[in-house]
Amino acid sequence: EVQLLESGGGLVQPGGSLRLSCAASGFTFSSYALSWVRQAPGKGLEWVSTFSADGVSTYYADSVKGRFTISRDNSKNTLYLQMNSLSADDTAVYYCAKAVVGGTLHAFDMWGQGTMVTVSS
């Protein structure tokens, strides 16, 4: 069974940092692009970042560029998101999502349950 399990969310003060993890199972992790998508409370979906399947390319939304860093460890089947300089606008559920076969930046066929990040003093 294909599964994505996020962890690392929590309450952090403005200006603080947090590292999210996404443990994958049930598929060949290294063969797929993986992304982070977030959803603020009561709001819509927002793409955050993607790491290509070839392990070379990373992509970021303008809203997080320079503050967030995506990485992956194929030996541990785990995707990460290092989040720095957090603000209240970053408060959201963060989903880990797997790209469709051959895709990078267009469709996600598997999503994790999400981890909540709350930025507040």
Next chain:
Amino acid sequence: QSALTQPPSASGSPGQSVTISCTGTSSDVGGYNYVSWYQQHPGKVPKLMIYEVSKRPSGVPDRFSGSKSGNTASLTVSGLQAEDEADYYCSSYGGNKNLVFGGGTKLTVL
């Protein structure tokens, strides 16, 4: 990275068809056949319903179909059922190595 434009709400009676639009620009929706649609029930995880404009993942009923004309993509749900009531989001490759989502449409089955 402007969000794609979706109507905030749509509705239809059981058995009817409803179409949800998703309008972008020639730099995203109109420029690539990389439009996707997601269904999200309250408190649940998004589910891929359509990708690459009109392809359905395995397990998605053929009542769901997608199309595109110019800068506007559409999701049509035929034979509406109660369980189709959910939020629907479109997305598109944005051209400049990014992905954009629509604001979402709340579909109500009357």
